[in-house]
Amino acid sequence: MNQGEDRAARAALCGIAEPGDTFLNRIIDQVGAPGALNVVRTGRLPADLPAGEGEMRRLEHWRIRLRASAPEEDLAICDELGVRLVCPGDPEWPTTLDDLEAARPYALWLRGPADLRNRCLRSVALVGSRAASAYGLRVAAEMAAELAERGWTVVSGGALGIDAAAHRGALAVDGMTIAVFANGVDVPYPGGNEGLFAEMARRNLLISESPPGTPPHRLRFLVRNRVIAALSRGTVIVEAERRSGALNTAAWARKLGRSLMVVPGQVDSRSSAGCLRLLREEPDATLVTCCDEVIEVVGRIGTDLAPRPSAPVLPRDRLDQVTRAVLESFPARGAAGPAQLAAKAGIDLLTVNGKLGLLSAGGFIERTADGWRLTRAAKTRDY
Template structure:
């Protein structure tokens, strides 16, 4: 599934995932300028003194070399294979080329666990991210978006964290759909521990993806840097509940920089968990409330959300003159046809003709003292006069 890169290149890149931190643009620049094999040789060779690579101090190069000395890519690749995962590199058929938009911050490679094809899945994917300590409303909206997107044939991408991430994954899985979890640790490492069952289900039904080699652990900075991969991998990012200081907003900002669609689900203005989303919506974010509105934005031509309108009432089907005549009737009691014509701004003959039409349709009835609304229509007309 990974064919396209020679064994030496794959081995060097696997080793460099032990040496260079995700998103390290110094490392990305060296990788671009030297190539993976040459960079790996420089970092692991004790014969290179001084500063063999531009843009970093001797101390920093020393740190890279310490990591390089401890790296064992053969062991990592064997451990990955044993765990049912693989290492995908730029140049492989499975590599999602949209990640190249990250420039020197592009992943060195991706460790992938799951049987599906990463590049194909990523072509039609949407990120759903948000607060870990979300409200019941946030969890409901994330799950609804996850299931709705899955039902429309979209792959749901998130970070497998508590809160919104987990709800989005579960929504997609419950709909029998596809989901990708981008991890800030090795794909054989369960984090958070409370999501062991969920992560196991994603590995079976979806894909686990990470930049870090087998057994590596998450850190705060790795969580933040992981978000750029989520943003680049997908066509758009939906934020469901986020405070002003939120990693989910970092994903949205990355998506904006990359020219991806950025969307937000509104919440109560009194909720701190919606404050970050609302700030996003005050900028370039697009307000969405369900999966149909998301797919209208990120999907192909013709993937439109259904038109939104209130309920269609029988009176909405009346022609304008008949509607004016109906409005002219008093809310209580009866009125003569001439009085109704005056209120409706029409002739007495036309008003009378329309009154008989309205009678046939069940809107009005004739009494000895004149015309009046049918009793079960009275409240509807009164409400229309006072509310709309």
């Protein structure tokens, strides 16, 4: 197959069909992209490719749109904007997208200097609500920054809220981040993130299934979520309401066999209701609270293990077993003599007398007229 012909055909198909159409992908699989474009032009399907009434209507819709399409102009605009078209089989094409099977992209439009396939080898998706809380924004930014510092690419959707916080967190440490758009890579949507997208196009990567100039479309925001999930080794839902689009990304992660991770939130927080539901109802969802725990899930088995959380080391933890036994024999209130302490601890009097000096020097006990007693500090739980 001629590579230029295939590229031109896929550019045209991106402009006339909705992303990831299973019927169109079946046609491409059977006759190739140029053949699929010819099927759209003529309206004649291969004899052994069955189609229902709805599919024939879609075919007619594509044929009408093809008349007004200008894929050559789209490719020319790409040259002006520094946008490139990456197709299946290209060195930069991430093979993980093929896991989408009949829902895979026909091609991807990329803007930015980074190599998509290389950057997706170690990548994590961080997604969540647009109407995020201060807690969610902080967690997203901090987690993204720590992941990026450790060489992981942060993938998200470029939306307001959690997505933007994740992108900014990665950029803050000069790390790698990728935004998957539901519109053309030259269309800054939402407008409030225009500066963010300009910085990402300069240093990182913006990608879309739609040609340059394509405006945002409501349904395409859900459709693009499958690409976010497919590009990543795992997806972290940082914060999500019960009807958040991030839950759609979680569904795609599960369907594709990717790791699904969830950040917990307050039980009475509307912003975390979706996250808490995932943790309650999805047996494959893993609760994560920090970068180390995320890497443990998506990293190399037996190597990228998160350190086990440990309790703070208190002064009494540094005492040897015998000295600690003498200390534990002290009454909570009042004083005690060496003989009383020896009897309660089950330790000989000579040893107890030696340990009393050590405990006094350490600030655990003090001498009184009636014997020895615990200091005020030693009575607290943090001493």
